[in-house]
Amino acid sequence: MDNTAADTLIRTHLDFLRRHAPFDRMEADALRFLGERLATAFYPAESEILMPGDGAPNFFYIVYRGKVQARQTGGVAVTEYSTLTLGPGEGFPIGAISAGRPSTNGYLAVEDSYCFQLPAADFLKLQELSPSFQLFCTRYIASLLNQSREQLQVQFSQRAAEQQTMTTPLSGLISKSPVAVAPGLATRAALERMVEAGVGCLAVAGDDGKPVGVLTQSDILKRIVLPGFDLTRPIADVMTAPPHTLKANASAYDAALEMATHGVRHILVVDAEDTLKGVISERDLFALQRIGLRQIRSGIESAADVQALQRASRDIRQLALNLLAQGIGAEQLTQFISALNDALTRRIIELNLDRHDLYGVEYAWLAFGSEGRHEQTLSTDQDNGIIYVLPEWADKEPLKLRLLEFARDVNNDLAACGFPLCEGNIMASNPDLCLTFDEWREKFGSWIREPHPEALLNATIFFDYRVLYGDEKLAHTLRHWLLSMTGGTPAFLKAMAANALDVSPPLGKIRDFVTDDDPRHPGTIDLKKFGARLFVDAARVLSLRAGVEATSTAQRLRQAGSRIGMPAEELSAMADGFHFIQLLRLRHQHLDTDHGSSGDNRVKPDDLNELDRRILKEAFRQARKIQLRLKLDYQI
Amino acid sequence: MNWLSRLLPGSGPALDPALRSTLEAIAAIPTPDLSRSHYETRYVVVNTETGPMDGGGQRLLAVGAVAINKGLLHPGDAFQARLGSAPAGAMAALLKFIAKAPVVVYNAPFNQGTLERAFENNLGSIPPLDWLDLMVLMPSLYPERIAGQARMDAWLGAFGIERLDHRDALLEALAVAQLHQVALARAKQQGLGSPRELLDAQSSRKWLRGS
Structure with missing residues (x-):
């Protein structure tokens, strides 16, 4: 082989690449690596370059000359576009090749085109070599993440519709344009129209669009088949006239009332000019429920007893499903759940304060763990405690007993409202967790001074504390003290970092998911243990090191990360990765709850759709990235 | 072994031992199966750079060659050489790069002629290579684009192929x-x-157009 000849040809590649983003900003070594490995292929117009059926792509392609079109294949739209044209310098398929899965798009040359191709393994290697290229691919995949959220929205829109309230205007319930015929139409033709459109109710409307009658499926037997009605006669002779109509701004409740009053199953919906807009059936109204954020909130605040709060707790779950269906992000969703659960807990505490006199006692009810981080999912058990100040005039034992009795009642009421008692007894009614300010400080201090495994485990639960009720100042002072301690104890931080690195993201060497080898759960990944926790633990170490008071993982990442000089876009990508995993957990728990089994965190990657699998893999790669940062920082 | 025997000393200029062993190595390369598909075949595209000869006509100055292997053009599989003071070595190296693959040129009368003369002058014999001439094939493959024989520029223009430097044999081969x-x-x-x-189509008058 002649090296100067190869160099000349590679230089032509480099000259081309340098004219196109993201290669124009690529590091010289990485660009050379790429230029050496690109082979050129020719695709005549209308030929296929890559199809979903080809399996995992063997090559990453860069259009050199010509035009390539990405086309959606299959019934379900995964991305927001149905076709997308790629020109010189543009690469594909970034998502599929990063994930090692078949492409969801088909790629076709729309004119005579030359493409560079890079072997898949070299594409992955290039990302390692080139931070700028990796960032480019990450951003691209992040844009897929948004699309996945939209897809999620579609998936749940069916349920979302069912969950709208009875106050929803009928205009919001009409799902398709009405099937209507003229009154003069022969009955046979009208019935054919019904069959063709697959509707149970046929509206009859004049030329002006105003409904004059209606014929339903149940009328056919009684009025047409049994009496032997002549099918050549006009539909007007056999329809129900006048039809029951309601204005489009009437509520679902009005429609239900109208149906019940007149014993009909269909209502015609008309606009202000009485023009036919749609048909509402009894079935459209069946599943409507009465759940909304404000209703739940006021329901909680006015609840007089635990029974009322139990209802509110069920409503919170329903609302969470609605919000998930509306495509809300995991960060906002968990915050909503968290806010409502906080309100619920506060109300339970208030109700119990009627029976337990704690007047004059300085104390606060603390939430630990995921609740402390505002990251509760729907199958979280309770983790709580009490911090109080012992007044000089008081004896400790009687006061503590009063607090413990109060705590026991609160714990039981919480359990009644769907927050299971903590198996590890991390509850305020545990005498070890109902402590004075000085006792908590002593406890925290001993874990920091002697970071043995149990101390570290405790730190991961208790250092994420947050005040749910009571004296905020007390907790704030403790936080300040805690951060100054951890920031000044590198040995503790290193031990915490090592602890956080105990579990690696379940990405295999051959870039597939590593699933659980537990025979009871074949092919699953525990998204709590092998997903969310990786981010949570790493973010905690960063926050304790950088003195960040926030307890939520995303905020810790953003605040602590920027204090130690990590680029904002990198931090956002990490937070996105974390939220995506949380979203999958929530979705999984919802679906399971619907099927009657208890929600867990075990997700089968094979059951996920193509796009989610890709994004999940990217999320794990973000976890690996943040772990790498800890490894480097603490030389582990 | 047939054509190598014609390259042996006595039938032309004397070959040094290194060159001789190169030629023997080339002779030992298995002959490729030309009945396999294009996309299982290695083609070598060759282009020449020439200058005027003393007695008139053109003299080979340099060669550039690029392989199309399994339909792909890979920058590592390329060759260039100037004949300079060791023309026999350059021609042997070209043969070694070709490795019995079918050779593709644009304008065979000129390029194939020049190369075969250079083989004969420097190695003492003309190696029996399979030659494809795009100048002849293109009008028959794409009659709707250009009818009849045309200059290379016209075909490159028709397919938007960039001509980076027409004086450079390698870039022309590209x-x-x-x-x-x-x-x-x-x-x-x-x-x-x-x-x-x-190859069969190229030699069939019935198939060819405009020639």
Whole structure:
């Protein structure tokens, strides 16, 4: 082989690449690596370059000359576009090749085109070599993440519709344009129209669009088949006239009332000019429920007893499903759940304060763990405690007993409202967790001074504390003290970092998911243990090191990360990765709850759709990235 | 061994031992199966750089060659040499790079002629290579684009192929190689799926147009 000849040809590649983003900003070594490995292929117009059926792509392609079109294949739209044209310098398929899965798009040359191709393994290697290229691919995949959220929205829109309230205007319930015929139409033709459109109710409307009658499926037997009605006669002779109509701004409740009053199953919906807009059936109204954020909130605040709060707790779950269906992000969703659960807990505490006199006692009810981080999912058990100040005039034992009795009642009421008692007894009614300010400080201090495994485990639960009720100042002072301690104890931080690195993201060497080898759960990944926790633990170490008071993982990442000089876009990508995993957990728990089994965190990657699998893999790669940062920082 | 024997000392200029062993190595390369598809075949696209000869005509100054292997053009599989003071070594190296693959040129009367003369003058014999001439094949493969024989520029323009430096034999070979990729795509569509079929078609007057 002649090296100067190869160099000349590679230089032509480099000259081309340098004219196109993201290669124009690529590091010289990485660009050379790429230029050496690109082979050129020719695709005549209308030929296929890559199809979903080809399996995992063997090559990453860069259009050199010509035009390539990405086309959606299959019934379900995964991305927001149905076709997308790629020109010189543009690469594909970034998502599929990063994930090692078949492409969801088909790629076709729309004119005579030359493409560079890079072997898949070299594409992955290039990302390692080139931070700028990796960032480019990450951003691209992040844009897929948004699309996945939209897809999620579609998936749940069916349920979302069912969950709208009875106050929803009928205009919001009409799902398709009405099937209507003229009154003069022969009955046979009208019935054919019904069959063709697959509707149970046929509206009859004049030329002006105003409904004059209606014929339903149940009328056919009684009025047409049994009496032997002549099918050549006009539909007007056999329809129900006048039809029951309601204005489009009437509520679902009005429609239900109208149906019940007149014993009909269909209502015609008309606009202000009485023009036919749609048909509402009894079935459209069946599943409507009465759940909304404000209703739940006021329901909680006015609840007089635990029974009322139990209802509110069920409503919170329903609302969470609605919000998930509306495509809300995991960060906002968990915050909503968290806010409502906080309100619920506060109300339970208030109700119990009627029976337990704690007047004059300085104390606060603390939430630990995921609740402390505002990251509760729907199958979280309770983790709580009490911090109080012992007044000089008081004896400790009687006061503590009063607090413990109060705590026991609160714990039981919480359990009644769907927050299971903590198996590890991390509850305020545990005498070890109902402590004075000085006792908590002593406890925290001993874990920091002697970071043995149990101390570290405790730190991961208790250092994420947050005040749910009571004296905020007390907790704030403790936080300040805690951060100054951890920031000044590198040995503790290193031990915490090592602890956080105990579990690696379940990405295999051959870039597939590593699933659980537990025979009871074949092919699953525990998204709590092998997903969310990786981010949570790493973010905690960063926050304790950088003195960040926030307890939520995303905020810790953003605040602590920027204090130690990590680029904002990198931090956002990490937070996105974390939220995506949380979203999958929530979705999984919802679906399971619907099927009657208890929600867990075990997700089968094979059951996920193509796009989610890709994004999940990217999320794990973000976890690996943040772990790498800890490894480097603490030389582990 | 047939053509190598013609390259042995006595039948032409004396060959030094290193060159002789190179030629023996080339002779030992298995002959490729030309009935396999284009996309299982290695083609070598060759282009020449020439200058005027003392007694008139053109003299070979340099060669550039690019392989199309399994339909792909890979920068590592390329060759260039100036004949300079060791023309025999350069020609032997070119033969070694070709490795008995079918050779593609644009304008065979000129390029094939020049190369064969250089082989004969420097190695003492003309190696029996399979030659494909895109100047002849293209009008038959793409009659709707350009009818009849045309200059290379016209074909490169028709397919938007960039001509980076027409004085550089290697970069010219690169352009011809991209044209050959275009030719292979259409040949396959026309049922000429292998180098053997393309060679046969080239020698069939019935198939050829405009020649």
